[in-house]
Amino acid sequence: MNTFSIKIIFLTLLLFSTSVxxxxxxxxxxxxxxxxxxxxxxxxxxxxxxxxxxxxxxxxxxxxxxxxxxxxxxxxxxxxxxxxxxxxxxxxxxxxxxxxxxxxxxxxxxxxxxxxxxxxxxxxxxxxxxxxxxxxxxxxxxxxxxxxxxxxxxxxxxxxxxxxxxxxxxxxxxxxxxxxxxxxxxxxxxxxxxxxxxxxxxxxxxxxxxxxxxxxxxxxxxxxxxxxxxxxxxxxxxxxxxxxxxxxxxxxxxxxxxxxxxxIDDDLSELTPESYFENNNSTATYKGDFNNYGFNNGQQYLKNVNNKKVEIPDDTTIQMDIDFGKTNNQISNGEIKINDVGDSTSRTLTFDGDINTSKSTFDLSPTGTTKGSGGSGKIYGSEADLIKGEVNMSSSDNIQIKGNFDAEKQ
CATH class of the missing domain: 2.60.120.1440 (Jelly Rolls)
Structure with missing residues (x-):
């Protein structure tokens, strides 16, 4: 058996052992x-x-x-x-x-x-x-x-x-x-x-x-x-x-x-420094959900078409854009999509918001036909990789979502 064949066998065994x-x-x-x-x-x-x-x-x-x-x-x-x-x-x-x-x-x-x-x-x-x-x-x-x-x-x-x-x-x-x-x-x-x-x-x-x-x-x-x-x-x-x-x-x-x-989480427990907002002129999209928080009748729920408080469905999503180059109205195109409100129909709630760059916090305000007090939260990571917050919003026909969410930069 020549040297080349031995090398091939050795590499094959090495790859096999690594995978197993x-x-x-x-x-x-x-x-x-x-x-x-x-x-x-x-x-x-x-x-x-x-x-x-x-x-x-x-x-x-x-x-x-x-x-x-x-x-x-x-x-x-x-x-x-x-x-x-x-x-x-x-x-x-x-x-x-x-x-x-x-x-x-x-x-x-x-x-x-x-x-x-x-x-x-x-x-x-x-x-x-x-x-x-x-x-x-x-x-x-x-x-x-x-x-x-x-x-x-x-x-x-x-x-x-x-x-x-x-x-x-x-x-x-x-x-x-x-x-x-x-x-x-x-x-x-x-x-x-x-x-x-x-x-x-x-x-x-x-x-x-x-x-x-x-x-x-x-x-x-x-x-x-x-x-x-x-x-x-x-x-x-x-x-x-x-x-x-x-x-x-x-x-x-x-x-x-x-x-x-x-x-472990690459500094995601620390708030985003003010310098990141000041020196960054880019737009980022954030997507997340409400799945990390269990049903709570007073703090985490969806009020459906039957006016009943239920668990927020797993496929409910939240999305928003953050424009780091603006001094106000930095949060735009905000949407909460609820795919089932109790009668197999869906609702989309809309919002925008502002960021307090010195504190790395944000406030959300309903837009269009969406009602409610809005929401608030904080921005984490050295490059604003994660946002955590809470919302309290309703559709025009009083489908209400209240609870905490996590969203990651895409």
Whole structure:
């Protein structure tokens, strides 16, 4: 066999091994001992470990692990837990995305990344008892011998009991308990005591990533009432002490969240600097949706043709142009397209707006036949890559949309 043939065979094997054993994640934090089972072999997991598709991770007593995937999904694993990367594909060039993880036992927290945004239908978490679909979400799972608890702390999730027709949706601030004998999925409100021990199980203080569980501020009102009721049961002095600790814990978690967003999301947690608006004479189109925020009867809803508040449909979109070369009326051609308002008809709401360049904030005003108070929000990223805001607008026949949205520069 000549040298040229040997080189061809070597390159072929190299390409084959790269495609089959492509790296999908890395360990970003580790406390304690854990192992990886790969192709029937067991190896020690370290802070330098790179993970492949089909890898199974097992943690020991007092062990905590945090993984960062290629799409910026973060998974925290507690002690005495077993987790498997069942399938994973993140191919932006060919627009192919899939993330499927098995959680056999233990405690887990998942913060979804770009796959959850680009192809939420292809992001799946599976336990022994249930399958969980997501919508740009933070999910916490606790699996004990005969009981599983599934918490939604941000966004919205869908849970279906395996091998049955039982299914339900869970909004931020809610959870369910499920086991093999469950014949009804009952959604309950999360109380601070429900997640206290889970926080201890997955928290890694030395790591930048967010591992303390906090419930998003726009959670349903009943979650807030439940939390207040629980605090009211405490003595006044104890309540005061716990309030101080809670504030410090929240500030710490928010600080950590800001740190990892700066690392992972290319500084998208920082407001756009005023200099970008002053020195840029271009126009950009932004497109987004309302899918990262679950239904809330007071804050996030669509009032349809039947005058009923319902969840904003997933295919509802928001779009606008921003002209960075103007000093006013910088936002134009704004549209919110609602494809189904309850009778298979659609509505388009229109708006324009102004930007306060010194604060990187904006205000939206209805145009044409669109009514309502308009909207407002903030612009993020060193080059204004992301906008987040809220709207409250209605059509001429009183189809109302109220809620938060995210939109990215195209």
């Amino acid at each position: 054993f492509a790296n999908v994640a890395k360990v970003v934090a580790l406390v304690g001992d854990a192992t990886i089972t790969r192709e029937g072999k067991t190896i020690d997991l370290t802070k330098e470990s790179i993970l492949l598709k089909h890898d199974e991770i097992k943690t020991s007593n007092n062990t905590k692990v945090q993984l960062l995937f290629k799409d910026n999904t973060i998974i925290s694993i507690g002690n005495n837990s077993t987790f498997q990367i069942y399938n994973y594909l993140y191919d932006e060039e060919n627009n192919k995305f899939e993330a499927k993880f098995n959680m056999f036992k233990g405690t887990f927290k998942t913060i979804t990344g770009k796959i959850g945004k680009k192809a939420p239908e292809n992001f799946l978490l599976k336990t022994k008892t249930a399958s969980i679909g997501i919508r740009g979400t933070q999910i916490v799972i606790s699996i004990e011998d005969n009981q599983e608890k599934i918490f939604c702390t941000e966004g919205r999730i869908f849970v279906q009991k395996n091998n049955s027709n039982l299914s339900t949706s869970i909004n931020a601030g809610e959870f369910i308990s499920v086991n093999q004998n469950t014949n009804k999925l009952e959604v309950k409100t999360i109380k601070p005591s429900d997640i206290k021990n889970i926080n201890k199980s997955i928290s890694i203080k030395s790591n930048l990533a967010v591992d303390n569980i906090t419930i998003k501020e726009d959670r349903p009102e009943k979650a807030e009432k439940a939390e207040k009721a629980e605090k009211a049961e405490k003595a006044e002095s104890t309540k005061s002490t716990k309030s101080t600790k809670s504030t410090k814990s929240t500030e710490s978690a928010e600080s950590a969240e800001s740190a990892i967003e700066n690392t």
